Every structure is written in C-alpha cells, then in structure tokens.
Amino acid sequence: MNLDKIATRIVADTLDAVIYCDRSGTIRLWNAGAERIFGWTAEEAVGQNLDIIIPEKHRKVHWAGWERVMETGETKYGADPLAVPGLHKDGSTMSLEFSILLLADDTGYIEGIAAILRDVSRRWKREKELRARVRELEAQKP
Template sequence: MSLADRIITGSTLDAVVYADHSGTIRLWNDAAVDMFGWSAEDAVGQSLELIIPEKMRGAHWTGWDRVMETGVTRYGREPLTAPGVRKDGTRVSLEFSIVMLKDAEGRVEGVAAVLRDVTARW
C-alpha cells in the first residue's frame, strides 16, 4: 500500500473495506475497526460474512457471484443502504458506495466499499 493509500484509508472517518474476488477481506481501515469492533488483524483474511447479518447472506452472495462473473452492477451511482453486524452481534445501519476493481482484461478483481454508520438516523 502506498503512503497516499495509508494516509487516506487511515484518516477517513468512514470505514474502507476491500474484498477480493472470493469475498475475502484484504483491506480494513481504522474506521472499520471502530465501526465493527474487529481489529484489522482479525478481519483481514476473513469472509465478508463477518459483517453481513446471517439472514442477508444468501442474497448478498447471489448478487456478489453475479457481479464477479459479469463485471456489471446496478450499483455505484447512488449510495446503498444495508444492515451490518458488529463483532458483539449488534446491528448497524450502513450507507455505502462501492468501487469495482478490474484487471487489464476487464475481469473483476474485487470490490472496495466506503461505509458510513447511519444508525442514528433510524
């Protein structure tokens, strides 16, 4: 990770999470630690299921697999909203944007998300 990447992901108030093609967390910034309660050491290398409520996992993986296969998503222009789950099991209302990272041939390598806790709004 470059110095700029470390400064940006380390200083933002929003959680920044990157997961590779398989849905394995590869980047977990300090704000993600604060938001979800998992240290970077505990989160990196784990499945995104770490923060996805159990009842939402089937729909999540169906959509994830489709996007990984096609490289097409209907999301990205407007913030998304979804529930999340913290380490202690409590729910969090999330608003987030996503960025798909693609290789030179246009294949999706993974997805980065910038997440904000909007629980207080609800």
C-alpha cells in the same frame, strides 16, 4: 509528501470504513474506520470472509448478488449509496450506507471490490421516529 503517501493516509485514517475484498469475498484491506464501525481489528478481519459484517438473514441474497457482479462485471448500484444492515462484532446490527468500486485488471477481469461504508444508524432511527410521528399526526386529522 507524495500522493501515494497521502492516499495511504486518507484510506488508513478516515472515519468511514474502507474495505477491500478479493473475488472470493475474503477481506484483504480493513482500515481504522472499519475497526471503529464494526469492532473487529484489522488483524482479526483481514483473511476473514465478509460474513463477519453481514447479518445471517441477508447473506444468501448478498452472495447471489456478489456472484452475479463477479460474472458480469456489472452492478445495479451506481453513484447512489446503498443502504443495508450491518453486523458488529458484538452481534448488534446497524444501518449502513456504502458505495462500491469494482477493481479489474487490464483485461477487465474483476479482481475484487472496494467499499466505503458509513454507519447511519442514528439518522435512520431519527427518520423512522419522524415517519411514525407524521403518521400519528395524520391519523389525528378530522
């Protein structure tokens, strides 16, 4: 098997969502992990705007940041995953962590952004419950 085929299989079959959007925010790549996490099939998602996975109250901030990245080619998010809320096809929200990769042509013109996303809702809920329990126990101290 050649490396191109291996890379294609990794992207296609990973449990994490792998999404690629062009400059306009139109989804051009949507893998099986994205289908599993967000509930949209690739046929439904490809060609749609990213708003299908961004909760409405977060869209204005998201798009302002998107435009800034497209203009400058710089993002404030480095190697640390970004934590954001996400939107499932059924309207429910989830907690996501993701990293991004700016994809530029040979001149440096950004053609789009690839993202690898993971649903961390269960972990986030457990941590929230633990923080609440710690606060409760600390309040009981004499």
